[in-house]
């Protein structure tokens with residue numbers, strides 16, 4: 001039986017005091033790829049934020065990568081985040097340093113010290129996203145698709161149990177979106193679990209996976225139909 005990476009039981013998601021989603025039951029097993037879809041404002045980002053403990057879980061039970069979200073103390077959030085790779089729509093690379101140093105910054109911040117191990121890791125993750133030769137480029141010297149690949153490489157640095165991608169193709173044109181999506185597919189085929197929030201129905205049809213829809217404060221599975 002594959003290991004359970006995410007388990008939610010009767011979870012409610014709040015933004016401050018406002019209820020955004022309720023009665024969420026979900027189990028995600030190791031190796032799955034799950035889409036979260038829904039209209040603007042339906043709660044996709046709030047749902048993702050709950051999974052990475054940016055929004056505290058106040059109602060229901062939630063487990064992510066062996067962390068109990070209900071009991072998670074503020075001081076332990078960094079330990080949960082080390083088991084996650086988070087990818088955002090706007091890449092969030094540090095503009096004042098090159099790709100290698102962006103990745104080095106994360107490794108050092110998460111406790112790595114051995115320079116040769118760090119260099120080997122950086123080379124490994126850049127290779128996984130097809131960007132091995134771009135380590136000396138600054139973010140502004142890269143296209144949006146390339147920046148997102150670097151952000152995915154950064155998410156892979158600590159061998160995460162789960163990748164959370166919130167609209168990772170939201171700032172990219174359709175062709176570049178497909179290229180970034182291929183990278184995520186490859187990573188998933190190598191056994192990595194991925195939850196991806198998206199608006200992009202073309203991608204969902206091209207790369208079908210289990211799909212959950214946020215609508216009217218509920219989250220439910222939808223069956224994809226080819227059009």
Ligand SMILES: Nc1ncnc2c1ncn2[C@@H]1O[C@H](COP(=O)(O)OP(=O)(O)OP(=O)(O)O)[C@@H](O)[C@H]1O
Nearest residue numbers: 015016018020038039040041042043044045046047
């Ligand atoms: N920081 C915040 N404080 C209060 N309410 C918020 C905050 N962020 C979002 N909301 C509200 O929570 C609800 C869900 O927003 P959320 O950003 O999760 O939706 P979304 O589906 O990700 O939308 P989009 O596709 O536009 O990113 C919306 O009604 C929004 O107005």
